[in-house]
Amino acid sequence: MLRERLLPILQKYINRKDFKSYMLLEGSSKISFLAQGEYNLNYLLQTSRGEFVLRINTASQMNLDNQIAYEFQALKLLQNSGVTPRPFYLDDSKKAVPYGLLVMDFLPGEPLDYRKDLLLAASTFAKIHSLEFGEEETDFLVKSDRPFTAIYQEAASLLNKYFSCSRADKGIKGILEKALLKAEDKIKEEEYLLQEPWRVVINTEVNSHNFIVNRGYDICHLIDWEKPIWGEPAQDISMFLIATTTMWKRNYVLGPAEEKAFVNKYLESLPEHPSKVTLDTRIEMFKFFNYLRAISWCAMAWTEYTEPGRQLVNMDTFEKIKAYIEPSFIKRSLLK
Structure with a gap:
């Protein structure tokens, strides 16, 4: 290997x-x-x-x-x-x-446990999203001025690889095509974000194993920064909360009370910002598009995992990829 x-x-x-x-x-x-x-x-x-x-x-x-x-x-x-x-x-x-x-x-500790570490994670997000920078400091970052459009375009590109794969399931293709059509209609919701933009450095890959929790020091680090962008904090918060993220490594789904406690702690830990009162709305708007991106990535990754000669193969990941492109899961996440 x-x-x-x-x-x-x-x-x-x-x-x-x-x-x-x-x-x-x-x-x-x-x-x-x-x-x-x-x-x-x-x-x-x-x-x-x-x-x-x-x-x-x-x-x-x-x-x-x-x-x-x-x-x-x-x-x-x-x-x-x-x-x-x-x-x-x-x-x-x-x-x-x-x-x-x-x-x-090297940061010692354990991956995040949603049952124990939700409030620590909320504080971690707040510390990162509170950082302020001059424009020249963030010039190198990929920008996301129209996040729903960007996620839709990324998802469409990822899904093209699945649609063009001879091994892909025709029934799943049809369901994913319907999801893309729904996304085209929902893109117009991003006008709400453009009226009052809120930009910070976001991670975009906030699953439990990208966090390391040191309970002895009561601190939680976000360690994997492979895909940061300059974007909406609600994109990260929403992604952290949805089932495709919480089930990825922990097989856990957050309940409404847990989501509320997490968001409240995050807001309490943030400095004043005019858009804080709109965070709940922004999170809900992002959920559909974060589900779309996660499922589209899994569809693309399925084509890679089933292609001979791939360098890195993680079988636990492959099992989750297959679960996320099951018709029932796609419908529940995107077409309800």
């Missing part, structure tokens, strides 16, 4: 003089596999200065020319939040290692 083939290359890399000098390391360092995502590999780097995460991108979901640099720059932007990993090192040359890599904080 790729993660194993890279280990000897990375072991040599982290003990090079230039790397050790930049990271202020003494003696020899060790590296071991930690975790993987769909398009990244994460290794635990043990050094004289403590532990770090060495992260490698194998592809870009955002179709960026330099995915790892984008992620590094986003982490630099967010480092004063206190709830995101601090980045320390970037190598996007792809010379000594055939993929771009960065080094960031």
Whole structure:
């Protein structure tokens, strides 16, 4: 597997003089596999200065020319939040290692548990969404001025891969086509957002395992920043709450009382903003489009997972992908 083939290359890399000098390391360092995502590999780097995460991108979901640099720059932007990993090192040359890599904080803890950590997560979102930046600081970020249009276009592009796949189920294709037609009609709702735009750095991938909770210090970090954009905070909050997110790793669905408690804590933790009173409305509007994007991504990913030669295969993820494109699930989420 790729993660194993890279280990000897990375072991040599982290003990090079230039790397050790930049990271202020003494003696020899060790590296071991930690975790993987769909398009990244994460290794635990043990050094004289403590532990770090060495992260490698194998592809870009955002179709960026330099995915790892984008992620590094986003982490630099967010480092004063206190709830995101601090980045320390970037190598996007792809010379000594055939993929771009960065080094960031290793944050000990456990993935978020919706039964225990909802209010901590709400505070984490508030700390990130409270950060203020000059326009020049966020110029590099992908912008989402018309978020429903952007999500619809992304979903349509993802679904094209499913629609054109000879292995795809015809019945599921028909249901997804109906969902796209409904989305075309609902896009007009984004005019409400344009009347009073609310823009912050959002993560766009807020499933439970992208959070690390350290209960000893009563803090929750949002650690995976592969796809940040400059967009509506309600997009992240809505995505955090919907079933495609909560079921992804935890097989849990939030009840109305839990949703309300989470949103109330988030609002209490935010500084004053004129759009706070409209957050509930914005969240509800985003739910349909976040479901659409999640299900469309699963349809696209299904074509990749069933294609021979894929580099990264996570069978737990594949099982969830199949569940999310079941006709009953699509209808319940998008066509009710």
